[in-house]
Amino acid sequence: xxxxxxxxxxxxxxxxxxxxxxxxxxxxxxxxxxxxxxxxxxxxxxxxxxxxxxxxxxxxxxxxxxxxxxxxxxxxxxxxxxxxxxxxxxxxxxxxxxxxxxxxxxxxxxxxxxxxxxxxxxxxxxxxxxxxxxxxxxxxxxxxxxxxxxxxxxxxxxxxxxxxxxxxxxxxxxxxxxxxxxxxxxxxxxxxxxxxxxxxxxxxxxxxxxxxxxxxxxxxxxxxxxxxxxxxxxxxxxxxxxxxxxxxxxxxxxxxxxxxxxxxxxxxxxxxxxxxxxxxxxxxxxxxxxxxxxxxxxxxxxxxxxxxxxxxxxxxxxxxxxxxxxxxxxxxxxxxxxxxxxxxxxxxxxxxxxxxxxxxxxxxxxxxxxxxxxxxxxxxxxxxxxxxxx
Numbered sequence: 306x307x308x309x310x311x312x313x314x315x316x317x318x319x320x321x322x323x324x325x326x327x328x329x330x331x332x333x334x335x336x337x338x339x340x341x342x343x344x345x346x347x348x349x350x351x352x353x354x355x356x357x358x359x360x361x362x363x364x365x366x367x368x369x370x371x372x373x374x375x376x377x378x379x380x381x382x383x384x385x386x387x388x389x390x391x392x393x394x395x396x397x398x399x400x401x402x403x404x405x406x407x408x409x410x411x412x413x414x415x416x417x418x419x420x421x422x423x424x425x426x427x428x429x430x431x432x433x434x435x436x437x438x439x440x441x442x443x444x445x446x447x448x449x450x451x452x453x454x455x456x457x458x459x460x461x462x463x464x465x466x467x468x469x470x471x472x473x474x475x476x477x478x479x480x481x482x483x484x485x486x487x488x489x490x491x492x493x494x495x496x497x498x499x500x501x502x503x504x505x506x507x508x509x510x511x512x513x514x515x516x517x518x519x520x521x522x523x524x525x526x527x528x529x530x531x532x533x534x535x536x537x538x539x540x541x542x543x544x545x546x547x548x549x550x551x552x553x554x555x556x557x558x559x560x561x562x563x564x565x566x567x568x569x570x571x572x573x574x575x576x577x578x579x580x581x582x583x584x585x586x587x588x589x590x591x592x593x594x595x596x597x598x599x600x601x602x603x604x605x606x607x608x609x610x611x612x613x614x615x616x617x618x619x620x621x622x623x624x625x626x627x628x629x630x631x632x633x634x635x636x637x638x639x640x641x642x643x644x645x646x647x648x649x650x651x652x653x654x655x656x657x658x659x660x661x662x663x664x665x666x667x668x669x670x671x672x673x674x675x676x677x678x679x680x681x682x683x684x685x686x687x688x689x690x691x692x693x694x695x
Contacts (some may be wrong), residue, residue, distance in 0.1 A: 306518040309566040314601070315456045315596050316480040319554065321546075322484045323328060324354055330444060330480045333362035335395040338388055340408045342400045346448060349490045355399055355446060365393055372400070375582060375589070376407030378464040381414070382424060388415040388441065388644075396443035398478075399496075402452025405445050406460030409476040412440040427467035428462055438526050440475035447481045450553040451499035451590065453506060453560025455481035467671065468579040483557065485549040497645040498590035499556060500536040504529060504641075505574060505593040506559040512601070512611045513569040515676045525564045526618045528555045533619070537644050573677035574600055577687060580667040587654050594642045594649050598635050599694035603686065605631055607679060651694045661691040 318326050328544060331337060337350070337359060344350040347370075359366050369384045387393070398408035417437045427435050445455045454460060459472040488496075511525040514594040531551055539548040558564070577590035577600075601612060609627070616622040616634035625633070639649045651660070665688050668674070676682035682690075 306516055306521075306567040307569070311562055311566045311604060312474065312479065313456065313562055315364055315478050315561075317456065317483060317557070318480060319483045320483060320550075321486055323484050324358060324446070324487075327355065327358035327446070327482065328361040330482075330527055331359060331362075331364065331395055331397065333364065334348045336365045336391060336393050337395045337397055338369055338384070338391070338393040339397045339399055340372060340384065340404055340409075341368070341398075342372050342374070344370060345490070346399050347533075351446070351487055352399060353650065355397070356481035359397075361402060365391075367393065372404050372407045373463075374403045375461070375463045375468060376403050376463055377409070378410075378425060378428070380617050381407050381410050381462065384411045384574065385414045385424065394441060394576050396441050397446065399446045399448065401449025402454045405447075405452070405454035405478070406462065408443055408445075409440075409454070409458075409460040409473075410462050410471055412443050412476050412651070413437055413471065413473055415441055428464060428471055431474070431540060432459075432470055432567045434458075434473050435471060437473060437475065440473060442479050443476065444480045444482075444486070445478045447484075447553070448487050449486075449495060449499060450483075450549075451487060451495075451502040453503075453557055455483065456561035463583065466583045466667070468583050481557075483553050485546060485553045488549060488553065489543050491543065492667075493523070493543075494588075494646065496540050496543065496552075497647055498588055500532055500540070500552060500645055501594050501642060501647055502590040503552070503556040504532050505537075505590075505597055506556075507532075507564065508597065508615075509571045509574060510565040510568060512608050512615055513571050514608070515610050515614075516568055519566045520612070521564050521568050522618075524558075526615075528559055528564070529615075529619045531555055533641055536641065540645055569678040571677040573682050573687075575669065575695075576673045577664065577690065578592060580664045580671075580673075581654075582655070583662055584667060585654065585656060585660065591654070592645075594647045595651055595654070595694050596690065598639050598649055599690045601631075601635050603690045603693050604682070606610065649694075651691065658692070658695070661688060661695075664691060
């Protein structure tokens with residue numbers, strides 16, 4: 306097992322009715338800005354429930370809606386201006402990963418005086434923490450299980466055609482309310498996306514190379530097996546509480562730092578997928594479903610030991626040659642994605658060889674030329690992976 310530091314201060318309130326704790330969680334004399342997305346939280350009544358709870362104490366409550374999927378820098382800067390003008394001192398993200406990611410950026414940019422007027426530089430540090438001393442404290446009410454942003458310190462912001470990460474230990478949410486019932490009204494495609502996103506968050510930290518991290522491996526495998534068991538059920542039967550509760554908790558645990566501690570991590574699937582989303586507007590999870598099987602086929606030798614472990618422990622393939630077991634596990638993974646209504650080929654999304662060249666050029670532009678845990682995914686290897694996904 307590799308050396309690691311693990312730190313996660315987020316208070317999780319999980320289960321039915323946990324919204325009733327909101328008044329006790331948010332400082333009672335604060336100026337609160339509620340952030341949300343396209344308005345579904347208005348239609349389904351969640352925003353009203355949040356405001357009712359916050360009104361139990363003498364707070365000033367403001368709203369900022371319209372944060373997009375893959376939140377745009379320009380939109381977030383409008384919220385930053387509101388935070389500064391109103392002296393907001395607590396942020397409450399009500400929504401899914403994009404709202405939470407965007408709120409983390411707002412929390413940093415609004416008080417980072419050294420970046421004032423050049424807030425875009427906060428997006429220039431990659432996966433390293435941005436050099437700031439503080440951020441506005443924030444909490445979350447999760448309405449879409451997928452990204453794990455409710456219990457980690459990172460986010461992704463879109464600027465132009467670029468999807469850019471932003472990280473800081475100062476933006477761990479102070480608390481996150483995870484009530485599975487708040488996710489019941491999601492469209493089936495968003496639930497399916499959440500299952501796939503969670504699944505691939507896990508494999509990015511698991512299917513690398515062995516370092517004898519047995520707890521991390523077994524925990525990862527447990528999440529993957531759970532998603533296989535409940536994935537189609539929770540898409541088809543959205544009010545099945547137990548299935549949805551398991552998805553919500555899997556999504557959180559997949560990316561809160563626990564299973565990634567002490568192990569090599571990949572993330573090349575995400576880097577390629579991000580370019581596909583930025584260039585072609587494909588849902589994030591659906592890009593991952595396209596890239597993952599192709600990645601494993603092309604890099605099967607580099608990932609051989611963990612792919613064989615995955616084949617045995619997640620899919621129960623123990624017979625046949627090593628190649629046959631790996632092929633069977635990849636095919637079973639694709640079959641699982643298809644069962645959720647998620648497609649796994651570039652051509653399913655209208656991307657041809659010319660589109661592949663655009664993706665490869667974007668990777669080169671963003672310095673993604675020596676991915677991932679082994680540094681051997683060059684632009685040429687990325688091209689080969691993408692061609693395998695046609």
